[in-house]
Amino acid sequence: MRKVKSVHIKPGFIRIIKVVGCILCVLLGIFIFYRYQISTLKKIGYSEIASKRILFSRNKEKVLGIGENKTVNAAFESDSFQEKNLDHYAKITYVEQKHLISNINKLLKIGYSNHDINIILKHGNDEAVSQFATREKVSYLEEFFSLDYAKLENYDRYVQYSDETGEDEIETVIAINLDLDKTPYEDATVVSSFSTDMIVNKYHYLKENFAPSDLTTIPTEYASEKGMQCSRLALNAFIQMYKAAEKEGYELVINSAYRSYQDQIDIQNTYLEAYGQSYVDKYVAKPGFSEHQTGLAFDVGSRNSRIFANSKEYTWMLENAYRYGFILRFDERYEDLTGFRSEPWHFRYVGRDIAEYVYQHNNMSLEEYFVIFLDK
Ligand SMILES: [Zn+2]
Secondary structure (H helix, E strand, O other), X not given: OOOOOOOOOOHHHHHHHHHHHHHHHHXXXXXXXXXXXXXXXXXXXXXXXXXXHHHHOOOHHHHHHHOOOHHHHHHXXXXXXXXXXXXXXXXXXXXXXXXXXXXXXXXXXXXXXXXXXXXXXXXXXXXXXXXXXXXXXXXXXXXXXXXXOOXXXXXXXXXXXXHHHOOOHHHHHHHHHOOOOOOOOOOOEEOOOOOOOXXXXXXXXXXXXXXXXXXXXXXXXXXXXXXXXXXXHHHHHHHHHHHHHHHOOOOEEEEEOOOOHHHHHHHHHHHHHHHOHHXXXXXXXXXXXXXXHHOOEEEEEEOOOOOHHHOHHHHHHHHHHHHHOEEEEXXXXXXXHHOOOOEEEEEEEOOHHHHHHHHHOOOOOHHHHHHHHHOO
8 A cells, every 4th residue: 555645734833824814814904994094084085195194193083074174184294284273274274375384383373363364375375474474463454354455465565554644445455556655667567468458557667678469550540640550459449449439420530559668768858858857757657657658558539629538529438438448547536546647538448348347337447457356
């Protein structure tokens, strides 16, 4: 008989295999349970890294109670996370700012409420909020920042201006956002791109080489002189308006349109010779500061009357120009805002939407419209 060779395994080895197997099973179980918890958090909007940190800091139940919350997510992602502020993070509306969480921590430490912090974050960018978080608690947050367009970085100027002038919050915020507390011409901001809603005034200027991107020559039938130029967009709108006026018996004419930087220098010199420096300072825009350089402004005249403000064409324009995208730019009511005296002949093309809005809102100035809607 052949002998069957028996394989002999030592009982100690079997025990080791069993123990290792059990450990592996337990580890696998823990891992599956861990992934399950991560996936529960991810399902309600938390990132992988935030979910891990939530688990390791034993805040899972609390965060599940809070539910989806971008600020809480950002807090757990951030190295600035402070556990004691977790309830606050949950009540602060998320904004995309690099130092959001560290700024929230600082603002809480200064003594601002969650409500205050929401106001602060809404009115400033990362830089402005970071700056604001280094100063002592301010007193008039609600007053100025009830207006959407109030800017955090202007806070001190708002307080100073309203103290000095006694103006209300709206007047104050509009004036300061327009830089009316600064020196006209000197502290101006450069405007470099052409658009129908661009603003040019004593605080927003154009460089010497700026010209509208669609400069075109005005056909002689619409103008008082040959060779005048303007923006094609504005010209098309003017022609429509001209024809509509003509049908009703009104006769418009363009007396001045696009003027280059050099043209404005020449005008300045002409007036200087004729009327002197103080007249020029008061009435003639400095080169770069005239809206005519945009190609979107027209000095409109009547073929029937020498003084446009007394003409029936002027009255017609006041009621109808907005339909074609034009606004009366320098109304006497807001000389303080525009920095220019009233010019009944000077109309500006801004497009139909803005012109209609302005018309429906008591002919507000383009400066006010700019502050409220465009200057973000
Ligand atoms: Zn003009």
